[in-house]
Amino acid sequence: MNDLTALEERIAKRLDSFRFAHTLSVRDECLQLAELFELSERDTTLLAEAALLHDSTKALQIAEQATLAQILGIELTQDDLDSPATLHAITGAAMARVDFDAPVAVTAAIACHTTGKENMTLFDKLLFLADYIEPTRKFEDCIRVRRYFYEESVDQPLEKRLNATLLLAFDLTIAGLIEEGRPIHPQTIKSRNFLLKNS
Numbered sequence: 001m002n003d004l005t006a007l008e009e010r011i012a013k014r015l016d017s018f019r020f021a022h023t024l025s026v027r028d029e030c031l032q033l034a035e036l037f038e039l040s041e042r043d044t045t046l047l048a049e050a051a052l053l054h055d056s057t058k059a060l061q062i063a064e065q066a067t068l069a070q071i072l073g074i075e076l077t078q079d080d081l082d083s084p085a086t087l088h089a090i091t092g093a094a095m096a097r098v099d100f101d102a103p104v105a106v107t108a109a110i111a112c113h114t115t116g117k118e119n120m121t122l123f124d125k126l127l128f129l130a131d132y133i134e135p136t137r138k139f140e141d142c143i144r145v146r147r148y149f150y151e152e153s154v155d156q157p158l159e160k161r162l163n164a165t166l167l168l169a170f171d172l173t174i175a176g177l178i179e180e181g182r183p184i185h186p187q188t189i190k191s192r193n194f195l196l197k198n199s
Ligand code: DGI
Pocket: 022, 055, 058, 082, 083, 084, 085, 086, 089, 113, 114, 115, 131, 173, 177, 182, 183, 184, 185, 186, 188
């Protein structure tokens, strides 16, 4: 497990100030969610580690992402390449493993932080949600999902509330991509359908 202060310093060197501020805000949101979901101290630290590492390759261009993936031995699919905004999750997960020796729980959560996946763990879901609703996000969809989670859904049991919030997030992401004429990664659709069926 990485020491969080040392990790924060290392990650600061890789990100511009905007992305670093977002990263710290995801970390803080994760800590708040960890408390709400009563995570153990160890899982809380791991979730903060995942937050600090989740966007570490976000600044790279598509060609650089592809090269990095090749160096790290990851095969990108055509679907990945068609949705380039999703590549940093795949390369970020590999980077967390190779450069930061992160454990599987951390790399797995980073790998699905953009598209989600079927049958996400609580750990995966908390990183995904924190990334979507951290308070520096001003995008309308983010504000709506934050309001749903912290205000409109509070009467529901916690797990149900989390799943319903994620479903809303996927719905809004998919609708936004359609509106902008961008491709939807099949993984995003699978994540949405899985939540629809299982919550
Ligand atoms: O990296 P962040 O900006 O913090 O957040 P993120 O990793 O959730 O990435 C958000 C971006 O990814 C946003 O531009 C929408 C895009 N995205 C999410 N799902 C898909 C997608 N883009 C495509 N083309 N297809 C998807 O399924």
